[in-house]
Amino acid sequence: MSKPVVGILMGSDSDLPVMQEATAMLQEFGIDYEMTIASAHRSPKKVLEYGLSAERRGLKVIIAGAGWAAHLAGVVASQTTLPVIGVPIDSSPLKGIDALLATAQMPGGVPVATMSLGKAGAKNAGIFAAQILAAADVKIANRLKVYRVEMERDVEEKAKRLVVMTAAPAAREPIAAEALPTAKKKSRRRRRKKKPGVAAPAQGQTA
Numbered sequence: 001m002s003k004p005v006v007g008i009l010m011g012s013d014s015d016l017p018v019m020q021e022a023t024a025m026l027q028e029f030g031i032d033y034e035m036t037i038a039s040a041h042r043s044p045k046k047v048l049e050y051g052l053s054a055e056r057r058g059l060k061v062i063i064a065g066a067g068w069a070a071h072l073a074g075v076v077a078s079q080t081t082l083p084v085i086g087v088p089i090d091s092s093p094l095k096g097i098d099a100l101l102a103t104a105q106m107p108g109g110v111p112v113a114t115m116s117l118g119k120a121g122a123k124n125a126g127i128f129a130a131q132i133l134a135a136a137d138v139k140i141a142n143r144l145k146v147y148r149v150e151m152e153r154d155v156e157e158k159a160k161r162l163v164v165m166t167a168a169p170a171a172r173e174p175i176a177a178e179a180l181p182t183a184k185k186k187s188r189r190r191r192r193k194k195k196p197g198v199a200a201p202a203q204g205q206t207a
């Protein structure tokens with residue numbers, strides 16, 4: 001197994017279901033990664049050490065996901081010049097708005113590339129890490145191009161399915177038209193009964 005080039009940090013094990021979206025994308029692009037839990041508030045020494053040692057250990061990109069007052073990405077970014085991608089996680093009563101602002105609003109000088117909230121953000125973090133690595137790796141660059149083509153094809157397939165689904169009610173119209181002659185006969189009978197001067201024979205009478 002080759003050495004990991006992407007390091008994934010998350011604030012808690014409760015973040016794992018979200019951050020697995022990032023690992024799925026890294027696997028798709030054939031990128032080796034490592035993953036651990038470290039919290040800017042609960043285990044700050046580990047976060048600082050992780051940031052300080054990352055480059056020496058061969059990492060090229062760091063992805064950091066956290067919820068609530070999410071300082072994880074910013075703190076790790078303060079310890080390294082490697083690109084840091086932040087994933088704000090929607091685990092708080094504020095639905096992640098707190099994490100989004102805490103991750104994105106870095107002061108000038110220490111950037112964090114902040115993704116969208118939650119699972120989509122984690123997925124994009126995996127893709128974005130691949131895009132950073134692709135600048136120096138043609139294999140990853142080609143895989144990214146294939147991914148885009150497949151994504152476009154998926155959208156087209158969905159569009160075709162939508163046409164079939166929305167065409168279905170129209171296809172039923174001819175069946176309703178076939179039922180019309182019976183309905184017309186009934187209404188003619190009803191009109192005849194109402195003609196003035198033609199009394200309907202009373203019950204029990206004969207002509």
Ligand code: RP5
Nearest residue numbers: 011012014066067068089091
């Ligand atoms: C943050 O607090 C973590 O990133 C997590 O999203 C949130 C809640 O953590 P737990 O209380 O579930 O451990 O630090």
